[in-house]
Amino acid sequence: MELTLIFLAIIGLVLIMLPLLLLKRSRHKMTRAGLRKRAIEESEALINFTNDREASRPANDGIVSDHEYPHRRVTLHDEETQVLYARDYLPTIADLREQFAKRGIRSDALDCVYDGPQNEGDLRTVSTALIEMSKRLR
Numbered sequence: 001m002e003l004t005l006i007f008l009a010i011i012g013l014v015l016i017m018l019p020l021l022l023l024k025r026s027r028h029k030m031t032r033a034g035l036r037k038r039a040i041e042e043s044e045a046l047i048n049f050t051n052d053r054e055a056s057r058p059a060n061d062g063i064v065s066d067h068e069y070p071h072r073r074v075t076l077h078d079e080e081t082q083v084l085y086a087r088d089y090l091p092t093i094a095d096l097r098e099q100f101a102k103r104g105i106r107s108d109a110l111d112c113v114y115d116g117p118q119n120e121g122d123l124r125t126v127s128t129a130l131i132e133m134s135k136r137l138r
Helices: 002-024 032-055 076-088 090-102 108-113 120-135
Strands: none
Touching (some): 032 090, 076 090
């Protein structure tokens, strides 16, 4: 009786631990080629967005005086660009960054600006960092 109870306890423990052990195996969401392609496509889309925003900058763009970085010249157009980026690009960029990080590829430049680029220069930095990271995939 006691031996049967121990045997059942061991089987129960194995049945509980088996799914946990299988879940620990983390697979990448996509292939290297897929990640490379997606990063390049997102980089190109970001450059097109940046070029469109630069072309549509109004001549009399108002300067934001109460911006969190008072030493920077931030305009209403810049703030609108930040909102559009956060809505349309940030989720994809964050996912790409995570996919690269799972493969041991990081970019300090991307880490500094991807979640809140202040201007078109920062957007170009994000775009360039994606291209550079995609080149480091093996």
